[in-house]
Amino acid sequence: MSDEKRESFSETEPHEADDLHLSVSRRRRVAPTLYGIMGEFNNPSDLVAAARRTYEAGYRRINGYSPYPIEELSEAIGFTRTSLPLIVLIGGIIGGLGGFFMQYWMEVIAYPLNVGGKPYNSWPAFIPITFECTVLVAAFAAVLGMLVLNKLPQPYHPVFNAPNFALATRDRFFLVIEANDPRFNHDETTQFLNTVGARNVSDVEI
């Protein structure tokens, strides 16, 4: 019995391994080894100007990296809509309603207590905790929603393979046109980044 079993395992194992191998190779075949092309810029205004021209040239899968937030940059790369405010609003509404009805349930249904002859549903007394719960859940929704939407924490990202990218936390500004952009063409895109004023253009490997 046990021998038979082992045999059947040994028969299936290579098959599975083979399958796994196939799927890996299939993924390799589809995905390019190139993540994108990166241009380096000396200052934020050059980066924003280049990002605007890149967007106007029809590129859509672009991203900018800088040592500090640049307000115009997200607008320049066409990142104008985010669903984060909606998530925070929904979190706030859930928190507010939850906070109010939690107190309502406790004071009116679960454990009614006569306090100073006031009605059980003494809504003015519920307002501070309703407010606190609104803020609490909205804040959680903001932080967690932000992490889900920007996919952080991210232990590996291809842009770190690029030369000089360590300077992105100091005094250098970067623009990446990703390889899966429909308009992407290695030579043309490299040429394009040179014309929009990049001091250095390099490939970013996956």
Next chain:
Amino acid sequence: MMHVSYNAPPELKRLQQRALPIGGLLFGILVFGFLSNRGQFFRSYLFAFSFWTGISVGSLALLMLQHLTGGGWGLVIRRLLEAATRTLPLMLLLFLPIIAGAHWLYPWTHAEEIAKNPALVEKVRLYLNLQFFVVRAAIYFAVWLTLAFFLNRWSKLQDQTGERRFTKNMRVLSGPGFILFVFTVTFASIDWFMSLDPEWSSTIYGFIFVASWSLSALAFVIAALAMLTKYEPLKTVVAPLHFQDLGKLLLALVMLWSYFAFSQFLIIWSGNLPEEIRWYLPRTKGAWGVIALAVVVLHFAFPFLFLLSRSLKRNPHKLVLVAGLILVMRLLDLLWMITPNFTGDHFHVSWMDIVAPLAMGGLWLAVFGRQLSKRALIPINDPQFETVLQQAHSHSAHSVV
């Protein structure tokens, strides 16, 4: 760029030309009210005074606030705030009738009635007497006028010379000035409005006025800025970003006012003590109750929800509607706070309650317009000016106003 004029547009002249005769005419009509019903005249007058002084003094607070924080939003409204603080001499002049009419307004001026109430005798002897009332009012106005004088003077010198030390002077004065503002407004609101009922007290009352006067000043300045941005020079300087920042501050002040006003209600409602709840009972019944509800919905809930939206804050045409609504609700809230002191449960609003704020507003706007047209609409020699101009230009091509 060198030959751009930052002077006020000629359209501002029209404001002065219209506001002054209208204000004068309405004051003429008020004289009939004064002759026929003196008590009502002074009540309506005090109500109007509480609103327009609030904009002047609140502008002083915002002026000091933006000197302390810096930022483009402060730079684009600085000249409006400065002009609003230069209406303070007018408010000092308009305060004099309140001293003359104290007998019609404040129960603590009636010696024979005070003598009947032992709890009030000491209060009146030490604090609530007309001599000390006048001395204190003089101190408040002295503080406000001194702060306004130096902030306006240094700002003018900065325009003329471009020297950095004036920028520093204004910032250094604004810190202690802001503390003085909170103290003077607290005491002024207790003297002028809370003492209408000398037996009632609320410790948060002064803070309600600190927040609400700043709020009405900001709402007024946003409305004025939105109208002036239709014309040069502000058209090219003010960007949607500035309106967004001002909208955020408006949201913060709406919430601050709501927080103070609700705190007072919650504490008095929870305690439910006869001497305190007495203040809320007439104000939550009948027509006053409807007004209270309107204040909650239109002074807090609607502006709060509206101002959460980023795109609505960036649109001056829509933001000005909220600012206008807040100004109307400020009037209604002050009427709700002041009038029931005299009428009790009985709901009564006089025609003078409508005419008095308009009459005083006419004079106020005329002085404001005149003061505003005296200087460039933007502090051109402020160190931050270039940055603000760049912000406006980098945005103008890519965002729709």
